[in-house]
Amino acid sequence: MVTLPLLTSQDGDMHRPMSIGALLRRLREETGRSQSEQADDLSVRAGRAVTRNEVSRWESEKRLVTPYWQQHCASSFGIPVEVLARAVAVGKARRRLARRAEDSSGGDSVERREFMGALAGLAASSLPNFPSSRSGGRASVDPEIIDHFVSLRDALVSADSLLGPGDLVRSAGEQVGNIAKLYERIESGSRGRLFEIGALFAEFCGWLADDLGDFDAGKGWSSRALEWAHSSGSATIAAYVLMRMSQQAQFLGERARAITLAEASIRYEAQVSSPQVCAAIHQQAAHASALDGHEHAAMNYIDRAQALSEAAAPALDPYSLASYCTPSYVSVQRAAVYGTLGNHERALAEYDHVMSQWPRSFHRERGLHLARRTTVAARAGLPEAALESGVEALRIAQDTRSHRTVRELAASAKIMRSWKAHPSVDEFIRAVRNERELNGHAER
Structure with a gap:
């Protein structure tokens, strides 16, 4: 049995789930097998021949692994077949979304937004009609639908980092409603897992509400998530x-x-x-x-x-x-x-070290951490350092509509009032105030 790798891609987007090709390649490499050796192993397990070229096509996703071969690949690597099935679902979703993105005629940033918007749209609109089975004389939902909800959550979480919460909160909330309707229909053996994914969607809705500045809604979503997490029996x-x-x-x-x-x-x-x-x-x-x-x-x-x-x-x-x-x-x-402990100089040095390596694709979070760096620099009495990160953080906050980032910047602007004689500082303070007023969060 191989050690199961981290099931997210390592290309800078820390929320992006791993697709089937990358997963198969990593699993094979961890076993120390060549593609030919992997083909030989699968041939023995299946009792029918599979070639090195077919293994290569699976890893490059020129072809997606069928359920038949998913079973044998899972056996070969000593992992649950559900892991491969989920990665196949990710691969299928990316194929559909890539085709949509090809129709875009805008620049890179426009393409990115259209691509991620399509991802969010897929999550909101593509709930499939899975076949029902009979259990106890009443229609019940096929457990496969849970895997689909897992893929939808992956899509929404991936979109969140680039788009921010405004485009996604309605879609995520709709999925919570869809899941709640299934609790009475799902077979008892799958009910715990459905509560798990319901808890995760509710937690995600709480995250989005917080970022929009709707903290009462965020608390409500989190309370529901905790109830469903306890109902699922998942300590994690x-x-x-x-x-x-x-x-x-x-x-x-x-x-x-x-x-x-x-x-x-x-x-x-x-x-x-x-x-x-x-x-x-x-x-x-x-x-x-x-x-x-x-x-x-x-x-x-x-x-x-x-x-x-x-x-x-x-x-x-x-x-x-x-x-x-x-x-x-x-x-x-x-x-x-x-920063919380009051060691502002050390906090600033730590921020500068990590933000120099921060993935640009993790866009909204970059803005939040830059805003926190701005507050630390202001408390350290360094207006130029505060402005350096504050201006970029404000731009990202405007781009992603992140209330959390604007709120953090407002805290730093309050500290910087003693430097208002400096034209750049005064301009920054005004810009932060305008952004708060624009989004209905002006200080009372």
């Missing part, structure tokens, strides 16, 4: 949702609630199967400790998160739940922890 998802609720509370300045929720999340650690989810809950525990002024504990938690994020062989996470929790992500959270 429950721990993750509690971590997200702690993030929400921290952002709103609810210190005690943020600390309590982070501690609740950590209590699940022994039951969490994914090192990346463990990394995510540890980095939030670091933030909670920093809020309490416990520097030693905060550094221990963030160091543990760093080590977990660098794990060479992460356990199977079928939903790529914390695939964003990479070493770079933990590093930028370390910078934020230093």
Whole structure:
């Protein structure tokens, strides 16, 4: 049996799920086999010949692996066939979307937006009519529909980083409604997994609501996500949702609630199967400790998160739940922890190191972290450094409609008021104020 690789691509987009060709190639390489050797192994398992050229076509996605050969490939690599089926679904979705993108006549940024818009549209409109079976004298939903919802969530999460929440929140909410309608119809053996994907969609809706500045809605979505996570029996998802609720509370300045929720999340650690989810809950525990002024504990938690994020062989996470929790992500959270502890110079140095390597495709998050760097620089008494990141962060916030980023920039602008005599600072403060007023979030 091979060690299952991280099921997301490593090309800079930290949310993008891995397609079937890349997955098959990585699995084969981890076994140390050539394409010819892989073909020989499959031929023996299937009792019928398959050539090296066919293996090559699967890995290049000139052909997608059929269900028959998915079974034998899964056996060959010692992994669940569902992992390959999901990767095939990702490959099919990308083929459809690539065909749509080819029709675009605009420039690169326009093509990207049209491509990602098509991705979001696919999630909103392509729910299939799966065949029903009979169970207990009533129609029940084929469990295959759950795999489709997994693919839809992948599509929406991928689109979020580039488009921001405004184009996606309605689509994601519609999928929660679709899932809720299935609870009474799904067979009992699949009900737990349906609650899992329902919890993940509700958590994602909470994320989108937060980014739009609708914090009451965000809390409501998170509460539903936690209820469904507990109903599913998944400690991994429950721990993750509690971590997200702690993030929400921290952002709103609810210190005690943020600390309590982070501690609740950590209590699940022994039951969490994914090192990346463990990394995510540890980095939030670091933030909670920093809020309490416990520097030693905060550094221990963030160091543990760093080590977990660098794990060479992460356990199977079928939903790529914390695939964003990479070493770079933990590093930028370390910078934020230093800022909370009041060590602004060290925080600024950490931000500068990690942001110089930050993937441009992770666009909206880049804006948020640059805004946090701006606040740190302002508190350190460095107006030029604050302006350097603040101007770029504001541009990204306008592009992605991220209320979180604008809110962070407003905090930095407040600190920078003492430097208003500097024309560039005054211009920046006015631009931030205008953006808040434009989006209905002006200070009262």
